[in-house]
Amino acid sequence: MLRIACNSTRTRKLANEFEQGRHTSRKNRGRGGDGKMTIHPTTSGEPDTKTRILDVAGPLFARSGFTGTTVREICRAAGVNVASIKYYFGDKESLYLETVRLARALRADRYPFPDWSDDSPAENKLFEFVSALLRRLMAGQAAPWSVQLLMRELMEPSEACRTLVAAHFQPVFESLLNIIDQLTPQPLSRSERLKVGFSIIGQCLHYRFGREVVALLVPEKLKNEFGIEQLASHITQFTLAALRADVDLESLQNNHS
Amino acid sequence: MLRIACNSTRTRKLANEFEQGRHTSRKNRGRGGDGKMTIHPTTSGEPDTKTRILDVAGPLFARSGFTGTTVREICRAAGVNVASIKYYFGDKESLYLETVRLARALRADRYPFPDWSDDSPAENKLFEFVSALLRRLMAGQAAPWSVQLLMRELMEPSEACRTLVAAHFQPVFESLLNIIDQLTPQPLSRSERLKVGFSIIGQCLHYRFGREVVALLVPEKLKNEFGIEQLASHITQFTLAALRADVDLESLQNNHS
DNA sequence: GCGCCGTTAAAACAAGTGTTTAATAGACTG
DNA sequence: CAGTCTATTAAACACTTGTTTTAACGGCGC
Numbered sequence: 001m002l003r004i005a006c007n008s009t010r011t012r013k014l015a016n017e018f019e020q021g022r023h024t025s026r027k028n029r030g031r032g033g034d035g036k037m038t039i040h041p042t043t044s045g046e047p048d049t050k051t052r053i054l055d056v057a058g059p060l061f062a063r064s065g066f067t068g069t070t071v072r073e074i075c076r077a078a079g080v081n082v083a084s085i086k087y088y089f090g091d092k093e094s095l096y097l098e099t100v101r102l103a104r105a106l107r108a109d110r111y112p113f114p115d116w117s118d119d120s121p122a123e124n125k126l127f128e129f130v131s132a133l134l135r136r137l138m139a140g141q142a143a144p145w146s147v148q149l150l151m152r153e154l155m156e157p158s159e160a161c162r163t164l165v166a167a168h169f170q171p172v173f174e175s176l177l178n179i180i181d182q183l184t185p186q187p188l189s190r191s192e193r194l195k196v197g198f199s200i201i202g203q204c205l206h207y208r209f210g211r212e213v214v215a216l217l218v219p220e221k222l223k224n225e226f227g228i229e230q231l232a233s234h235i236t237q238f239t240l241a242a243l244r245a246d247v248d249l250e251s252l253q254n255n256h257s
Numbered sequence: 258m259l260r261i262a263c264n265s266t267r268t269r270k271l272a273n274e275f276e277q278g279r280h281t282s283r284k285n286r287g288r289g290g291d292g293k294m295t296i297h298p299t300t301s302g303e304p305d306t307k308t309r310i311l312d313v314a315g316p317l318f319a320r321s322g323f324t325g326t327t328v329r330e331i332c333r334a335a336g337v338n339v340a341s342i343k344y345y346f347g348d349k350e351s352l353y354l355e356t357v358r359l360a361r362a363l364r365a366d367r368y369p370f371p372d373w374s375d376d377s378p379a380e381n382k383l384f385e386f387v388s389a390l391l392r393r394l395m396a397g398q399a400a401p402w403s404v405q406l407l408m409r410e411l412m413e414p415s416e417a418c419r420t421l422v423a424a425h426f427q428p429v430f431e432s433l434l435n436i437i438d439q440l441t442p443q444p445l446s447r448s449e450r451l452k453v454g455f456s457i458i459g460q461c462l463h464y465r466f467g468r469e470v471v472a473l474l475v476p477e478k479l480k481n482e483f484g485i486e487q488l489a490s491h492i493t494q495f496t497l498a499a500l501r502a503d504v505d506l507e508s509l510q511n512n513h514s
Numbered sequence: 515g516c517g518c519c520g521t522t523a524a525a526a527c528a529a530g531t532g533t534t535t536a537a538t539a540g541a542c543t544g
Numbered sequence: 545c546a547g548t549c550t551a552t553t554a555a556a557c558a559c560t561t562g563t564t565t566t567a568a569c570g571g572c573g574c
Contacts, residue, residue: 067324071532081553085536092532157469166473173474192484194475196347199460202467206459209466212414212558216423217430225448234452241502242495252270306521328562338523340564349562 005166050088052078057099062148066158093160100153100161103146104168122182123240129176130239131232132203137208138228153210173197183243198245203235307345309335314356319405323353323415350417357410359416360403361425379439382499387461387496390490394465395485412466423495430454440500453500460492 019131047055056078060069071092075082089095136147143151153165176197181187188196218226306313313335317326328349332339344353393404400408410422433454438444445453464471476482 019371034453070530072530082532083553084551085532087551092493154470155466162469162473169470170474191479192491193384195483195488196495197465198467198471199492199495202460202463203456204459205467206455206462209412210459210462212419213411213426214455216258216419218429222448222451226291226452231452238453238456238499246497327560329560339562341522343563344521476519 036232049078049080049084053080053084053088053095054099054102056102057095058149059145061096061099062103062145062152065152066093071095096158097160100149100158100164103149104164106144106146107168108151122179123236125179125202126183126239127232127236129179130235131228133201134203134207134228134232134235137204151208173201174199180243183240196239199242200239201237203238207231259324306341310337310341310345310352311356313361314352315360315406316402318353318356319360319402319409322409323350328352354417355414357406357415357421359375361421362407363401363403364407364425379436380493382436383440383457384489384493386436387457387492388485389487389502390458391464391489391492392463394461408465421472433457437500440497451498457492457496460495464488486503 011145055076057069057074060074060077071082071085074095075084085095089098118129136143137151139147150165150168153161153168177193180193180200181195187193209256214226310331314331317331317334320326328339328342331352332341337513342349342352346355357462394408396404397459407422407425410418411426414422434450437450437453437457444450471483
């Protein structure tokens with residue numbers, strides 16, 4: 001079971017660690033940022049301005065996206081002046097990039113995808129994978145902002161952090177492919193392997209991306225049969241059945257033109 | 258095979274027919290719009306201003322969405338003054354609504370989903386369905402703007418036309434459910450039926466919604482194995498296999514807690 | 515002619531946007 | 545204390561957004 005509560009104190013701490021080696025963005029023409037890096041002038045427990053901005057920008061960007069979030073909104077929430085963004089990050093886009101990087105760092109540290117020991121049967125691993133993915137996708141409001149932000153980037157990556165996001169999701173997908181390998185007695189072709197992988201995460205992602213359609217098409221009284229556990233169970237069964245019977249269908253390959 | 262070319266002359270004509278019974282929006286405080294409906298003052302072939310706006314707003318909204326499109330952009334493209342939008346539609350949102358309605362009318366008239374005769378085997382119907390859906394989803398730039406716009410609304414419906422869009426996609430989904438019924442010897446439970454339907458369209462939609470991820474995860478040299486025909490073939494086989502073997506898996510139902 | 519009416523045009527409006535300036539306060543150093 | 549550097553502020557800047565005003569144009573009946 002995944003913990004999805006977000007400890008804000010820990011977030012701030014990690015944000016601080018993270019900024020140490022990172023905060024020289026290319027457009028940083030401000031007087032702050034790079035330089036001799038004085039250790040916090042105020043020795044009180046109060047987090048400094050830069051940390052406060054990052055702390056508050058994450059959830060906002062995660063909720064409303066890049067263009068949907070204004071710098072004034074961020075600064076108001078953080079209780080700082082609008083000029084601080086230029087001072088510490090250069091411009092809005094650099095702040096966004098920094099936020100995505102922070103999200104990735106938080107996620108990698110605290111929410112690694114389960115790396116199951118090899119003794120459990122592959123069927124269980126598949127269920128666990130689907131279940132975990134669904135949980136993250138559907139958490140929505142309840143999910144930590146880092147998850148929301150990365151999911152948003154997964155849907156429509158910004159040009160700037162496309163590779164960053166790819167690097168983040170690649171190993172997840174890779175572990176799914178490994179599970180698939182364990183489920184298929186004879187190895188699939190490279191492209192078949194990928195397509196099966198996409199069929200699985202496609203079934204999962206649909207409940208997020210197509211959330212609105214699902215809500216419209218499922219009658220109210222059946223909604224209680226669409227819980228995460230039940231969906232994960234269905235997707236797992238559907239996939240296992242497809243993989244079991246896959247061999248019989250090779251003959252149908254060229255049935256259609 | 259579906260025709261996806263968009264005849265602009267025909268579009269204009271339909272737009273005119275369409276406006277006849279429709280163009281009294283609630284916020285229409287302008288002098289034009291409702292009233293005695295004078296038949297085109299200029300008898301030349303040149304389309305009037307309202308039609309020109311609608312004609313040009315459709316593709317723009319389809320490409321960039323509601324907030325991504327500015328009224329000035331529309332008016333510049335249509336060669337009309339910005340005030341015309343208030344005059345004919347009241348405001349931007351009403352124009353957008355009108356555009357969605359027009360898209361729906363165009364789609365319903367010209368691109369009905371295939372309503373196969375009952376003699377062809379259900380397996381073929383499934384392939385045709387998946388193939389048609391994929392084609393519409395992936396057409397992207399090449400698709401008529403009406404399809405693009407409705408697909409956009411499918412992903413994130415505007416509050417205003419949620420029911421409109423639902424009414425549009427409902428019968429499509431219904432026909433998929435019918436195909437599923439024909440493929441399963443003993444009838445599925447109501448929720449199972451829906452879940453199988455979602456598994457199918459989920460696999461399809463993923464190649465649109467998760468387009469970016471797919472592009473990142475498929476190595477360049479395998480890209481040619483991800484054409485629409487091949488994907489449709491895979492999804493069809495995957496689904497058929499799952500449905501065939503579905504019975505054996507009922508026992509696994511309560512395997513996980 | 516004259517006024518009427520539907521239509522269009524240019525300009526202004528008010529409220530945003532990201533960004534930048536110039537000034538200020540507060541430390542620390544010489 | 546003066547000087548310098550960091551940090552922060554209020555205000556302005558330049559621009560875009562949707563919307564609205566005001567005036568002018570052009571055909572029409574009288």
